[in-house]
Amino acid sequence: MIRVIFAEWRKLRRPTLFLGTLGAALFFTGLTTIFLYLMIDSEQGNSDRGRQVSREVLNLASGSVFGFASVGGLLGIIALCVFAAQTAQEYTYGTLRNLLVRQPGRVRLLAGKLAAMKIFALLLVAIAALVSVGLSVALADRAKVSTELWFTADGYHAIGQTLLNVSISVIYFGIIGMTLGLLLRSPISAISIAVLWILIIENLIGAVKPVTLDWMPGNQLSVIAQGGSPDVSYSHALILGSFYVFIGATIATILFSRRDVAN
Amino acid sequence: MPTLAISVKDLSKKYESGFAVSHANFEVPLGTICGFVGPNGAGKTTTIRMLLGLISPTGGTAEILGESINHPEKYLSQVGAMIEGPAFYPALSGSQNLKVLATLGGFPVERVEELIKTVGLEGRGDSKYKTYSLGMKQRLGIAAALLPNPRILILDEPTNGLDPEGIQEVRDLLKKLASQGTTVFVSSHLLSELELISEYIVMLRKGEVVFAGQLQELMLSQQPVILVKTQSPSDLQRIVEIAKADGHNATIRSEVAHIEGPENWAGILNKKAFEAGIVITQLAPQLPNLEETFFEMTGDQR
Numbered sequence: 001m002i003r004v005i006f007a008e009w010r011k012l013r014r015p016t017l018f019l020g021t022l023g024a025a026l027f028f029t030g031l032t033t034i035f036l037y038l039m040i041d042s043e044q045g046n047s048d049r050g051r052q053v054s055r056e057v058l059n060l061a062s063g064s065v066f067g068f069a070s071v072g073g074l075l076g077i078i079a080l081c082v083f084a085a086q087t088a089q090e091y092t093y094g095t096l097r098n099l100l101v102r103q104p105g106r107v108r109l110l111a112g113k114l115a116a117m118k119i120f121a122l123l124l125v126a127i128a129a130l131v132s133v134g135l136s137v138a139l140a141d142r143a144k145v146s147t148e149l150w151f152t153a154d155g156y157h158a159i160g161q162t163l164l165n166v167s168i169s170v171i172y173f174g175i176i177g178m179t180l181g182l183l184l185r186s187p188i189s190a191i192s193i194a195v196l197w198i199l200i201i202e203n204l205i206g207a208v209k210p211v212t213l214d215w216m217p218g219n220q221l222s223v224i225a226q227g228g229s230p231d232v233s234y235s236h237a238l239i240l241g242s243f244y245v246f247i248g249a250t251i252a253t254i255l256f257s258r259r260d261v262a263n
Numbered sequence: 264m265p266t267l268a269i270s271v272k273d274l275s276k277k278y279e280s281g282f283a284v285s286h287a288n289f290e291v292p293l294g295t296i297c298g299f300v301g302p303n304g305a306g307k308t309t310t311i312r313m314l315l316g317l318i319s320p321t322g323g324t325a326e327i328l329g330e331s332i333n334h335p336e337k338y339l340s341q342v343g344a345m346i347e348g349p350a351f352y353p354a355l356s357g358s359q360n361l362k363v364l365a366t367l368g369g370f371p372v373e374r375v376e377e378l379i380k381t382v383g384l385e386g387r388g389d390s391k392y393k394t395y396s397l398g399m400k401q402r403l404g405i406a407a408a409l410l411p412n413p414r415i416l417i418l419d420e421p422t423n424g425l426d427p428e429g430i431q432e433v434r435d436l437l438k439k440l441a442s443q444g445t446t447v448f449v450s451s452h453l454l455s456e457l458e459l460i461s462e463y464i465v466m467l468r469k470g471e472v473v474f475a476g477q478l479q480e481l482m483l484s485q486q487p488v489i490l491v492k493t494q495s496p497s498d499l500q501r502i503v504e505i506a507k508a509d510g511h512n513a514t515i516r517s518e519v520a521h522i523e524g525p526e527n528w529a530g531i532l533n534k535k536a537f538e539a540g541i542v543i544t545q546l547a548p549q550l551p552n553l554e555e556t557f558f559e560m561t562g563d564q565r
Contacts, residue, residue, distance in 0.1 A: 094350030260318035
């Protein structure tokens with residue numbers, strides 16, 4: 001499987017893909033973190049969906065990663081797009097047949113591709129975390145937020161916990177993207193359907209009937225990144241999110257290993 | 264040690280619309296060049312995909328180097344293939360594309376530069392694949408197929424998009440590989456090309472194998488043809504009538520009379536034409552070429 005990872009990595013590391021994805025991740029990370037501090041006194045809110053995050057919250061040991069946790073869902077959507085595109089394009093380019101001739105173990109090929117993309121995603125998460133925490137430290141004074149507790153043992157624990165949660169969320173989003181890529185075999189279809197569902201349809205349904213957000217897959221994965229939300233507990237999101245990902249990945253793996261490669 | 268490179272027994276692939284390949288049987292000995300012939304939709308690519316483990320047969324079996332196609336992992340490391348044209352990542356260079364496959368297959372990446380030269384892409388290996396012409400893409404596809412230093416090379420229409428010089432180069436390359444012991448299984452619609460290089464031929468029509476065996480055996484089994492041109496094209500019909508009167512099938516194609524008959528009958532025809540006052544400008548007995556044989560055997564129209 002190590003050969004599959006290295007082969008996939010050759011594709012993932014090309015500058016346009018790597019730097020482009022990193023740029024998008026840092027753009028959203030920076031934007032979210034900057035808004036969190038610069039709009040701390042705004043009546044329109046300083047967090048997602050107009051929520052107000054106060055100084056008291058940011059003064060806590062977990063304050064340094066609040067911005068990073070908030071952007072976790074968006075980082076996940078970026079990962080979803082990359083995973084979906086990298087998987088589905090093997091069908092649209094017709095390159096899957098080359099890969100399977102060189103690596104006929106289909107499950108091994110899939111697992112290797114996933115492992116390489118996980119490494120790619122985790123690298124993005126780590127860089128985004130560094131930038132977000134750095135920006136938080138830089139903007140804390142200006143926003144009159146105390147950083148006293150940020151770099152205590154509790155603060156480091158919060159950083160580690162958030163990094164883990166965002167990583168789980170991003171990888172889960174990525175696996176959903178890979179699953180859609182395998183099912184739909186078209187990058188455009190996979191990405192557009194996923195983004196439309198997660199960003200628009202889930203929110204529309206949730207606005208009409210808020211209780212449905214407890215069960216929406218996109219919401220569960222975003223809540224995992226945030227370590228829980230006022231409406232959905234972390235454990236509920238983690239269990240349900242894992243269940244959705246497991247079902248999707250299982251269906252995709254069975255299909256991929258049995259389906260004829262006719263293009 | 265297997266003596267056969269490819270052995271296909273009753274192999275079938277059936278879709279809802281019908282059989283793409285129906286009960287195919289053929290064998291390809293090691294170290295030969297075998298042409299895989301058939302019109303579009305005959306089932307050539309489906310057969311090749313089954314041999315490479317990309318699609319599952321609905322019936323029958325096949326073996327590559329003595330290993331069942333149900334276990335492609337046992338033989339694919341010794342097989343190079345280009346299926347249905349080249350397919351690579353447009354944003355990567357030719358070399359990078361080959362390196363992806365070399366890494367995946369566990370082949371030395373140093374081999375990439377050597378192969379880039381072998382297929383005549385030196386100087387363009389670092390250009391992005393999307394900037395390649397069709398001929399260059401085809402050459403890269405052949406290079407990818409050669410990556411494992413294969414015992415069997417399976418190529419689907421390798422000369423598509425190549426200019427005459429490129430076709431000649433591919434032909435020479437395949438001959439060279441065969442002389443070094445590589446078995447080449449090559450499909451093409453350019454029958455004249457296959458005729459020049461193949462020792463074995465597998466003919467497919469509507470999913471069924473209509474001939475599988477030595478090319479020489481196939482050609483010798485064909486009725487010789489005498490080609491006749493006359494000074495006045497209107498005399499061709501009279502030539503056909505003379506032939507038919509002597510019991511030989513004859514047709515006129517492109518102002519040439521094609522008469523099925525033995526070589527020694529050409530002299531008799533010449534004499535009869537002279538007596539009838541017909542001036543013959545060309546009288547050439549010859550064996551039909553592969554293309555003519557193919558149409559003859561499949562009953563297809565040219």
